[in-house]
Amino acid sequence: MVPRIFYFLQFFTIFTVTFASTEEVTALLKWKATFRNQNNSLLASWTLSTDACRGWYGVICFNDRINRLNITNAGVIGTLHDFPFSSLPFIEYVDLSMNQLSGIIPLAIGNLTNLVYLDLSSNQFSGKIPPQIGSLSKVKTLFIFDNHLNGFIPIDIGNLTELETLQLYSNQLFGPIPSELGNLKNLNDLKLSRNKLTGSIPITLGNLTELKILYLHSNQLSGLIPSELGNLKNLNDLELSHNNLTGSIPITLGDLTELKILYLHSNQLSGLIPSELGNLKNLIFLDLCNSQLTSSIPITLGDLTELKILYLYSNQLSGPIPRELGNLKNLNDLDLQENQLTGPIPASFGNLRKLQFLYLRANKLSGSIPKELAYMDNLVELILSENQFSGHLPEHLCQGGKLENFTVASNKLTGPIPRNLSNCSSFKWVRFNNNSFTGNLS
Structure with a gap:
């Protein structure tokens, strides 16, 4: 009796796995059927007669379940309206970048709860970033740059505490930068540049002590540069240029001793160039041009011996050029x-x-x-x-x-x-x- 029960359970498990895999295959083929270019040669392998786990372009399985979908730059023309968000429960990696996908990002994206990597960049998506994206609690990499997205950055992204890379640049996002992004303690790359973001830079970004890259340039940000950015001791690249930032350059930026690039140009910054910038011994590019900086050029800039570019033009600097x-x-x-x-x-x-x-x-x-x-x-x-x-x-x-x-x-x-x-x-x-x-x- 025991062997029969064991055999039955074993058969049931195999049947369940096979059924689920069939569901995944059917769902992906339904999505493919909505593409406006059905003659896509790269996806010609996507057929019922081919084993999806062993023969489909861009598909990788684990334990006979679809684990990765990578069709970057595959020439797909379509939408995500029929993408099988609910039929891929084991998927961890999705790369749909560099295609011609358009329309909105559906709310159902929040169903991909095992996702670790998501790349929707360089497409033609429009509308808002759905707040349901905050349900992707395991995601570490999130690329949605170079699209036509608008609306606010959802505060729900602050729930993605495993996130290491967040790139939303080159869209039409507006409104403030959510202070909740300061919860992303594992973040090392944050790029929100080339949008229409307004308001001040949240002081909570000073909590992102693992951050190596911070791009906020080419927005409409205003107010002061928070002195709290001086807490980002691992920062290599800080770019805040082409905004409406005012006030002085915080002396705390002199604590960013790993910094190689500092772009603060094309703002309305005033006051002195802090002598503390001379502590940035690894700096290669320093651009403070097109602002309202006054007084003399600090002699401490002569300590930046790795510097390749120094731009201080179009300010109100006076006094001698330091020898x-x-x-x-x-x-x-x-x-x-x-x-x-x-x-x-x-x-x-x-x-x-x-x-x-x-x-x-x-x-x-x-x-x-x-x-x-x-x-x-x-x-x-x-x-x-x-x-x-x-x-x-x-x-x-x-x-x-x-x-x-x-x-x-x-x-x-x-x-x-x-x-x-x-x-x-x-x-x-x-x-x-x-x-x-x-x-x-x-």
Whole structure:
């Protein structure tokens, strides 16, 4: 009697698994039947005569149940209206990115409760992000970027405490950033850029101490940069540019010693550039341009010896250019134009042997142009116009053979144009007008 019962249970288990697998197959074929391109060659294997677990494109099974569905960039044209959200109870991985899926994201997406990875990016989804997405309690990666989604970011996303990556950028989302996102203590990548988000940056984002990337740029955010962002000690990349942020740059950003990229440009920031930014020894890109920053350039920026790009242009900075900037021997691009800087160009700039672009236009700089600039033999563009430089042009500025654009227009320079410049074959664009030069550039 016992063996018969055991045999019956074993048969029942096999029958149940087979039945459930058939349900999954039937449900996916029903969804495929709604595609507007039925001749999709990549999905030609999706038929009843083919074993879904062993022969279907993009399908991987575990214990004969569909576990992964990856049809990224498969040319699918359709919607999720008939996607079998309720018929795939064991699925953990769904990648539908880079197709032509449109319409809304159905509320039934909340039924995929075993999901660990979901990628709906680079499609044409519209409407709102359904709050039911907050039911995906196991999800670690959530990509819904590059669509046409609108409405608020659901506060329910704050329930996804296993989440490590959240990317919602390049949509049309509006309203505030939910403070509930501060609950996502495992998050290391948060990208909400290129939307229409408004309001202030929640101070609760300072709780995301595992965060390595924070992109909030290209929105309509306002208010202050929270000093609490200084708690994000693992941050590598902080981009808050192209918003309406006001107030000063928090000195606590100087605590982000792992930071490699800091973009705060194109806001309405005011006050000083904190000297504490000189603590960011790993920084490679620093862009603070297009704001209302005042006072002098901190000499501590000369400690950022890994820096490749330093943009401080279009502010209200005054005082001299610190000679300490000559320590930035990895610098490729230095742009200080459109400020109120005074004094000479530091002779220490001759140490910037990797520099390709130097823009000092539209300041109040004076004195002679230092001969040490000739040491910058990788220079491609040297823009010194609209200042108060005087004296003669130095010899050998073109000796590196790479200088293409050179302008000293609208200064107080005198004397002959050096023969070295007259014979510079690399020149593409030169402006010497509104000075008192003698001779010609032939």
